Amino acid sequence: MAELTRDDVAHLAGLARIDLSDAELDRMVGELGVILESVAKVQKAPTDGVEPMSHPLPLTNVTRADVVVPSLGTQAVLAAAPAVEDDRFSVPRILTED
Amino acid sequence: MTEATIPFEEALAAYDPVLGLEVHVELNTATKMFCGCATTFGAEPNSQVCPTCLGLPGALPVVNEKGVESAIRIGLALNCEIAEWCRFARKNYFYPDMPKNFQTSQYDEPISFGGFLDVELDDGTVYRVEIERAHMEEDTGKSLHVGGATGRIHGADHSLVDYNRAGIPLIEIVTKPMLGTGERAPEIARAYVAALRDLVKALGVSDVKMEQGSMRCDVNLSLMPKGSTTLGTRSETKNVNSLRSVERAVRYEIGRHGAILSSGGKVVQETRHWHEDTGITTSGREKSDAEDYRYFPEPDLVPVAPSRETVEALRATLPENPAARLRRLQSTWGYSDLEMRDVVNAGLVETIEETVAAGATPAGARKWWSGEVARRANTDGQDVSSYAAGLGVTPAHVVELEGLVTAGRLNDSMARQVWEGVLDGEGTPTLVADARGLELVRDDGALEAAVDAVIAANPEVADKIREGKVQAAGALIGQVMKAMKGQADAAKARALILAKLGQS
Ligand SMILES: [Zn+2]
Numbered sequence: 001m002a003e004l005t006r007d008d009v010a011h012l013a014g015l016a017r018i019d020l021s022d023a024e025l026d027r028m029v030g031e032l033g034v035i036l037e038s039v040a041k042v043q044k045a046p047t048d049g050v051e052p053m054s055h056p057l058p059l060t061n062v063t064r065a066d067v068v069v070p071s072l073g074t075q076a077v078l079a080a081a082p083a084v085e086d087d088r089f090s091v092p093r094i095l096t097e098d
Numbered sequence: 099m100t101e102a103t104i105p106f107e108e109a110l111a112a113y114d115p116v117l118g119l120e121v122h123v124e125l126n127t128a129t130k131m132f133c134g135c136a137t138t139f140g141a142e143p144n145s146q147v148c149p150t151c152l153g154l155p156g157a158l159p160v161v162n163e164k165g166v167e168s169a170i171r172i173g174l175a176l177n178c179e180i181a182e183w184c185r186f187a188r189k190n191y192f193y194p195d196m197p198k199n200f201q202t203s204q205y206d207e208p209i210s211f212g213g214f215l216d217v218e219l220d221d222g223t224v225y226r227v228e229i230e231r232a233h234m235e236e237d238t239g240k241s242l243h244v245g246g247a248t249g250r251i252h253g254a255d256h257s258l259v260d261y262n263r264a265g266i267p268l269i270e271i272v273t274k275p276m277l278g279t280g281e282r283a284p285e286i287a288r289a290y291v292a293a294l295r296d297l298v299k300a301l302g303v304s305d306v307k308m309e310q311g312s313m314r315c316d317v318n319l320s321l322m323p324k325g326s327t328t329l330g331t332r333s334e335t336k337n338v339n340s341l342r343s344v345e346r347a348v349r350y351e352i353g354r355h356g357a358i359l360s361s362g363g364k365v366v367q368e369t370r371h372w373h374e375d376t377g378i379t380t381s382g383r384e385k386s387d388a389e390d391y392r393y394f395p396e397p398d399l400v401p402v403a404p405s406r407e408t409v410e411a412l413r414a415t416l417p418e419n420p421a422a423r424l425r426r427l428q429s430t431w432g433y434s435d436l437e438m439r440d441v442v443n444a445g446l447v448e449t450i451e452e453t454v455a456a457g458a459t460p461a462g463a464r465k466w467w468s469g470e471v472a473r474r475a476n477t478d479g480q481d482v483s484s485y486a487a488g489l490g491v492t493p494a495h496v497v498e499l500e501g502l503v504t505a506g507r508l509n510d511s512m513a514r515q516v517w518e519g520v521l522d523g524e525g526t527p528t529l530v531a532d533a534r535g536l537e538l539v540r541d542d543g544a545l546e547a548a549v550d551a552v553i554a555a556n557p558e559v560a561d562k563i564r565e566g567k568v569q570a571a572g573a574l575i576g577q578v579m580k581a582m583k584g585q586a587d588a589a590k591a592r593a594l595i596l597a598k599l600g601q602s
Contacts, residue, residue, distance in 0.1 A: 011390075055400050057400070061402060061404070062160060062161065062400045063161045063162065063163035063166065064134070064160045065163055066128050066129050066165070067129065068129050069133075069134030071135045071136065074145045077147045080154075086258060088242065088259055089259040091258075093255055093257055
């Protein structure tokens with residue numbers, strides 16, 4: 001696995017909308033590097049013939065019927081909003097339409 | 099702001115267009131894809147929202163069974179393979195229309211893949227559109243931009259978000275690059291979206307109303323120099339939401355790409371916005387890292403693994419292909435191409451089908467539904483079937499009206515008056531005919547007396563008929579009908595005139 005660079009961490013922090021100071025960036029390069037090294041060890045495990053797993057339980061097709069259940073209710077929904085206007089969540093202006 | 103374009107023909111003389119279409123279809127399930135919130139269109143803002151679709155911590159999504167079935171049926175109708183096992187994935191991005199900060203979608207394991215749709219163009223040519231995939235995902239909330247002069251994004255202060263739409267099931271249908279379309283690219287793009295709309299509508303899994311956003315289209319376009327086989331850089335024009343706009347957007351982008359390439363420039367790979375009013379696209383100016391969605395398998399949902407029995411059972415529910423169905427109906431009904439096209443454009447196919455099934459002749463069904471009703475519905479800005487349904491006028495009314503004519507009670511002009519009465523809400527055809535006193539005179543004595551009087555009053559015309567000029571009878575029939583105040587059977591009057599003048 002390629003070495004994690006400071007630019008990689010800055011890019012990921014940007015994507016995750018996490019504001020990191022220069023000092024924090026430096027620290028994260030080291031800490032994330034250790035995590036990646038650990039994962040790299042796991043990746044060396046012999047997994048030939050082992051099915052990949054994305055869920056701890058061997059379940060498929062867990063579905064529900066298409067039947068309406070009551071929603072939270074507008075008041076309860078909007079109570080969690082930082083700002084409200086016209087029964088909608090008011091958010092900073094965003095770039096694209098719709 | 100407006101970018102340079104070159105004429106369509108000039109661009110096509112030097113370059114071959116390559117199209118790609120991504121169509122989002124909103125399913126008409128009663129509930130959202132991963133929670134039981136209702137999906138009613140036009141509900142009060144944020145009234146159909148719960149912890150799951152709001153992305154609150156600890157909420158657990160569960161897949162809507164009907165959503166999966168609809169996805170499989172769409173895949174099968176598009177001749178796709180259905181995955182034996184597939185998963186949902188998180189598409190991570192921060193945007194206020196998605197409160198979870200990710201959209202639950204599918205990434206490298208779509209439920210359907212590798213299909214095609216044969217699209218018939220106006221001149222009967224068939225173009226096969228290869229389908230890359232059709233996958234399941236969820237819709238986003240709806241944003242309203244306020245504070246700006248026009249309400250559009252530029253100059254908007256802030257945005258207001260309604261999450262009722264967030265989580266409604268979507269199927270995204272992606273074509274493979276469409277090659278060899280040439281100058282027909284705009285037409286083929288439009289015809290494909292129209293054919294897809296008709297197909298999904300026939301499946302009954304979506305309202306597919308482009309004007310309400312239940313079907314949305316993104317147009318990818320690139321040009322490559324004639325003779326080249328290397329794909330050029332594409333632009334992705336978002337939310338092109340009418341058939342006509344699909345055609346116009348393709349045409350515009352061909353001219354724009356052509357201008358850039360022919361002047362030695364480079365097309366930027368970017369998202370573009372379509373402007374319905376001006377017919378142009380503008381750059382979305384999205385950040386370059388916006389495409390870095392860091393997909394990973396959704397840990398809160400288990401895989402979807404439809405059994406082959408389930409898939410075959412769903413295949414058995416597929417309706418007839420809409421294009422094949424129209425061809426079959428036209429031949430059964432004996433309509434000309436023009437008549438059929440009018441009927442299709444007026445949205446009358448289902449109504450005529452029901453009316454014929456109820457016992458009317460195809461000609462009668464077409465005549466009564468496409469005349470006065472169509473005119474009134476059009477004035478009212480409605481389609482004929484919903485207009486007629488609103489009036490309470492049904493196929494049975496047409497059958498009854500036609501029956502009155504066949505039985506000899508009404509002639510054509512009386513039937514038209516009766517139909518107007520029915521449309522005015524005066525009741526069934528029989529009631530209207532009774533109330534308006536419309537009935538052909540069946541007293542043959544009265545008709546015969548009128549015929550005798552008219553022959554006596556027109557000796558010269560009568561002589562001509564005696565000599566064999568049968569077409570001269572028209573003038574006499576007119577006079578007989580006038581004498582009978584229109585309440586006579588014109589065919590009967592004609593037969594009587596000819597008989598009396600030795601021509602039967
Ligand atoms: Zn919900």
